[in-house]
Amino acid sequence: MRKLLVAFAALAASPAAFAHFLLLYTPQTAMRTAQPVSFAMVFTHPFEPTHTMSIGKPLAFYVISQRGAGAKPQRTDLTEHLQPITWKSLQEPGQAYEAQLPRNVVRSLGDYVFVLEAAPYYEASEDKYIQQYTKTVLNVGGVPGNWSAKHRLPAEILPLDKPYANWTGGVFRGVVLANGKPVPNAELEVSFVNHPPVMGERRFVTHTTVNAPQNSFQNLGILANERGEFTIGLPRAGWWGICALGVGPQKTFKGKALSQDAVLWVQVTDMR
16 A cells, blocks of 8 residues: 555656646746847746746747738748757756847837747656647737737737736636637646746746646636636736646657647736
8 A cells, every 4th residue: 555655646746747838938928118128938737837848949929010900911930040058957957058139020019929939858657648738928018919929830829908918807718729720628628837937047036926726726727618618817926827738630650649738828918
């Protein structure tokens, strides 16, 4: 009996028990003026980032910008700005990426939808591959643009609220898509970035922001409805990740199971 309890505890504490999220993090998504922007791209478990899962070079990194609601969206390839780095998690470091973007990328008013398409990552504990399509939306000056546009990714979360303009205590809505079509009853995980990144030091803050009373609170599990729609609460300021699991059309890679996930990051702000 003792051996069974020890084995169960080890399973509960294993990385497989936590949600995998590809961070596409920048400190501020609602900016007053155009400026250079830095991103950290880290594959980890946001609520309790005990280790960084080393990733290969992303397959694509680009921004789709729209300067005003009537303007034509423009796509700009940003792969030349990707740089491999070592990111320190709470216990084990690993390979991640960063991008230091010059001012001419985010250079005027409007919305900027940044998209990171990851290479498949082999998760040995589950004997499967994970590939995530991550979106982070920035805005300059409060002028709305293409924040709610479909981009027809294999796996995508379409926001129904602006990801960069959310008050604490509000809600956030979205639709899970695969190749631009809604995914009925999609399974999602929602996680709070409990240890915010320290960009200049390439690490996470060591102290926790909140304490979970039990493991199921670390990554909230929800289901979309039959139209792929979902709503989540936003009880705390900071960063929230939403991940739709295995919604992409490709199910295998190199002879093993593949989960093509969609990730969207939402920034929440306190009223003061």
